[in-house]
Amino acid sequence: MSKVVGGIFSSHVPAIGNAIAKGLQGDAYWKPFFDGFAPVHEWVERVKPDVAVVFYNDHGLNFFLDKMPTFAIGAAHEYANEDEGWGLPKFPTFEGHPELSWHIIDHVVGEEFDPVTCQKMTVDHGLAMPFALSWPGLAKWPVKLVPININTVQHPLPSPKRCFDLGRAVGHALESWKGDEKIVVIGTGGLSHQLDGERAGHLNPEYDRFCLQHLATDPEALLKHSVLDIVELAGSQGVEILNWIGARGAMDVAGRGSVVELASNYHIPISNTAAATVLLENREAVTA
Numbered sequence: 321m322s323k324v325v326g327g328i329f330s331s332h333v334p335a336i337g338n339a340i341a342k343g344l345q346g347d348a349y350w351k352p353f354f355d356g357f358a359p360v361h362e363w364v365e366r367v368k369p370d371v372a373v374v375f376y377n378d379h380g381l382n383f384f385l386d387k388m389p390t391f392a393i394g395a396a397h398e399y400a401n402e403d404e405g406w407g408l409p410k411f412p413t414f415e416g417h418p419e420l421s422w423h424i425i426d427h428v429v430g431e432e433f434d435p436v437t438c439q440k441m442t443v444d445h446g447l448a449m450p451f452a453l454s455w456p457g458l459a460k461w462p463v464k465l466v467p468i469n470i471n472t473v474q475h476p477l478p479s480p481k482r483c484f485d486l487g488r489a490v491g492h493a494l495e496s497w498k499g500d501e502k503i504v505v506i507g508t509g510g511l512s513h514q515l516d517g518e519r520a521g522h523l524n525p526e527y528d529r530f531c532l533q534h535l536a537t538d539p540e541a542l543l544k545h546s547v548l549d550i551v552e553l554a555g556s557q558g559v560e561i562l563n564w565i566g567a568r569g570a571m572d573v574a575g576r577g578s579v580v581e582l583a584s585n586y587h588i589p590i591s592n593t594a595a596a597t598v599l600l601e602n603r604e605a606v607t608a
């Protein structure tokens with residue numbers, strides 16, 4: 321039987337890619353952020369997940385303003401890493417898991433979601449950074465990938481509840497998957513940041529702390545704000561918390577009552593972002 325063993329939640333700032341390429345992990349600026357991944361390294365080494373189901377947002381690489389799906393699920397055999405003009409070094413191509421992708425798609429459509437299905441898809445920093453942080457320095461990723469894209473870019477954006485419910489539907493799909501893989505869910509982006517406009521540079525540690533406090537024990541607390549409330553609180557890119565909410569929804573089903581927080585790190589700023597890392601474990605699945 322497959323099982324959802326845990327969740328990794330991480331910011332995805334592109335500058336992390338350059339810091340990795342230049343070996344800056346120990347520099348004063350970067351160290352407090354990279355150090356937050358030591359428990360993740362220990363955990364992936366110990367638990368050895370086989371598959372990552374990743375809730376993230378594309379930043380104009382696959383979907384531009386002229387065609388913007390609210391939800392899109394990858395069903396490709398592989399996903400190449402590209403960037404959208406940051407000049408980032410390229411990370412290894414991600415191996416897909418099309419059978420599991422189609423199982424998830426079937427299941428969420430059965431629960432009345434209408435995702436775009438993508439048999440060709442490239443992935444940007446929104447997906448690659450948490451991989452590079454969690455499994456550093458590898459020539460081949462040790463997990464297969466199912467990417468689930470949430471529109472956090474062009475309004476109207478889906479509500480936090482809708483994203484949580486999508487996550488729960490994905491969780492149901494994972495529960496009914498007949499494989500025997502260990503699955504980690506990943507939520508990327510956030511926390512508070514705004515990259516442009518009058519409030520560029522806006523950060524909100526109070527709201528971020530609220531999210532971090534409730535993510536493990538009471539994730540539905542994050543649903544009390546509307547998506548426009550979140551734009552106001554966390555900044556126009558701070559809405560990437562929707563990806564965390566989706567991933568946490570998937571764990572809510574598969575981890576039922578057994579989700580524990582193993583690590584949480586918060587560091588301001590990395591580039592323009594309040595950066596955070598959280599590691600949750602589904603205790604029952606790991607100890608069974």
Ligand code: DHB
Pocket residue numbers: 332333334335379509510513515557560590591592593
């Ligand atoms: C930054 C953060 C992001 O989430 C992103 O997608 C691009 C840039 C930043 O802080 O620089």
Ligand code: FE
Pocket residue numbers: 332379446509510557560
């Ligand atoms: Fe982003």
